[in-house]
Amino acid sequence: MREGRPVRVETRHSIQNTPTGTDCSPPTAVANVSQYACQRRTTTENHNKIFTDVMEELAESSEFNESKGPCLAFRQAASVLKSLPSAVHCLKAIQGLPCLGEHTKAVMEEILTFGRSFKVEEIRCDERYQALKLFTSVFGVGPKTAEKWYRRGLRSLQEILTEPNIQLNRMQRAGFLYYSDISKAVSKAEAKAVGCIIEETVHWIAPDAILALTGGFRRGKEYGHDVDFLLTMPEMGKEEGLLLHVIDRLKDQGILLYCDYQGSTFDVSKLPSCRFEDMDCFQKCFLILRLEQGQVEGERGLQRDPGDSRGWRAVRVDLVAPPVDRYAFALLGWTGSRVGLDQIIVK
DNA sequence: CGGCATACG
DNA sequence: CGTAT
DNA sequence: GCCG
Numbered sequence: 001m002r003e004g005r006p007v008r009v010e011t012r013h014s015i016q017n018t019p020t021g022t023d024c025s026p027p028t029a030v031a032n033v034s035q036y037a038c039q040r041r042t043t044t045e046n047h048n049k050i051f052t053d054v055m056e057e058l059a060e061s062s063e064f065n066e067s068k069g070p071c072l073a074f075r076q077a078a079s080v081l082k083s084l085p086s087a088v089h090c091l092k093a094i095q096g097l098p099c100l101g102e103h104t105k106a107v108m109e110e111i112l113t114f115g116r117s118f119k120v121e122e123i124r125c126d127e128r129y130q131a132l133k134l135f136t137s138v139f140g141v142g143p144k145t146a147e148k149w150y151r152r153g154l155r156s157l158q159e160i161l162t163e164p165n166i167q168l169n170r171m172q173r174a175g176f177l178y179y180s181d182i183s184k185a186v187s188k189a190e191a192k193a194v195g196c197i198i199e200e201t202v203h204w205i206a207p208d209a210i211l212a213l214t215g216g217f218r219r220g221k222e223y224g225h226d227v228d229f230l231l232t233m234p235e236m237g238k239e240e241g242l243l244l245h246v247i248d249r250l251k252d253q254g255i256l257l258y259c260d261y262q263g264s265t266f267d268v269s270k271l272p273s274c275r276f277e278d279m280d281c282f283q284k285c286f287l288i289l290r291l292e293q294g295q296v297e298g299e300r301g302l303q304r305d306p307g308d309s310r311g312w313r314a315v316r317v318d319l320v321a322p323p324v325d326r327y328a329f330a331l332l333g334w335t336g337s338r339v340g341l342d343q344i345i346v347k
Numbered sequence: 348c349g350g351c352a353t354a355c356g
Numbered sequence: 357c358g359t360a361t
Numbered sequence: 362g363c364c365g
Contacts, residue, residue, distance in 0.1 A: 035364085062362085072351055073362035101363050142359050169356085171359075228361095260360085262355060281354085286360070318361075 033080060035098030040083040044221050048081040048088055051108055054120050055081065058107070061123045063143055064132045077104045131155050139182050139316075140171030174258040174288055181314035182288070185223040193296045194227045194289060194315055201249045206242060208234055210324070212331060226316035232327045243283050243321040250289065257314055258288035282322040282330065291315050 059074035076099040110117050123129050135146035202209045215228030233239040250256040264283040292312045293299045322330045
């Protein structure tokens with residue numbers, strides 16, 4: 001759902017070509033891939049990492065070169081390959097798949113033949129690519145800022161921090177401050193612990209509030225880069241103000257390290273029906289929370305060398321609060337599958 | 348050959 | 357404008 | 362770069 005955007009429902013979205021099973025691949029593997037990411041199978045396992053890593057590097061490189069089109073194309077190619085149920089062993093296996101054109105297939109062929117892409121290896125060696133990749137790995141730093149720093153001759157994060165003439169904005173300050181934590185994967189146990197904190201906070205404010213884990217952890221992933229939740233109230237309109245209230249409470253608890261709140265842009269009267277499925281319009285917030293090690297299952301009580309660890313880590317957390325009548329739909333959008341609400345709601 | 352998302356600080 | 361999802 |  002993070003990838004390709006709106007979905008206009010057309011007939012061609014359903015299965016078209018059932019490739020005749022010539023050698024290499026199971027035809028079933030290929031038949032069901034939609035050109036739209038949100039209609040694609042979302043798997044926990046990526047069976048084509050050797051290809052998708054390269055596609056994502058090509059996308060990144062394109063982005064650094066301000067080639068928006070190619071960047072999007074490579075991202076979509078990576079997304080399609082990630083959605084496949086098994087590893088691609090020969091090019092025949094990807095016949096008829098969307099977003100995989102001549103260039104992409106040539107790169108894949110190279111990888112199948114030599115186990116590597118020479119074009120990508122060149123990119124990886126490039127000093128500019130390396131620096132921009134490093135800079136953009138900081139939360140709040142995008143291609144433009146990274147480029148600006150690169151042109152000033154800066155090459156390392158240390159140089160950014162010691163350069164006196166650089167003014168970081170609030171997001172970037174948080175990005176540097178919690179850099180190592182935010183770059184680190186969030187474990188399922190940590191996601192659960194965050195879930196408990198959010199749940200306790202939410203239900204202290206409104207005992208009947210409905211909270212659901214979404215995103216990668218909802219789909220059963222073992223690790224993620226953030227933790228996502230949907231939040232609403234059973235009675236229409238009561239969700240108004242809830243999110244800001246939750247944020248206040250997190251502040252009071254002293255665990256809110258960063259907060260970016262975005263009010264709702266959802267307006268029935270102004271909304272064309274085609275944006276029915278646009279979930280970006282609900283009120284939401286992007287947070288960085290302080291998670292105590294003691295709250296994480298499996299870390300409880302075990303205390304290593306004092307001084308070595310500070311006893312907590314920072315975690316990126318997203319909360320989205322749609323009105324209840326949009327809730328089920330939003331959930332569908334975030335999880336990619338229809339499941340009973342009861343098995344999704346936290347606790 | 349044009350489009351490729353959009354809200355916010 | 358730049359970054360985020 | 363891919364698609365229509």
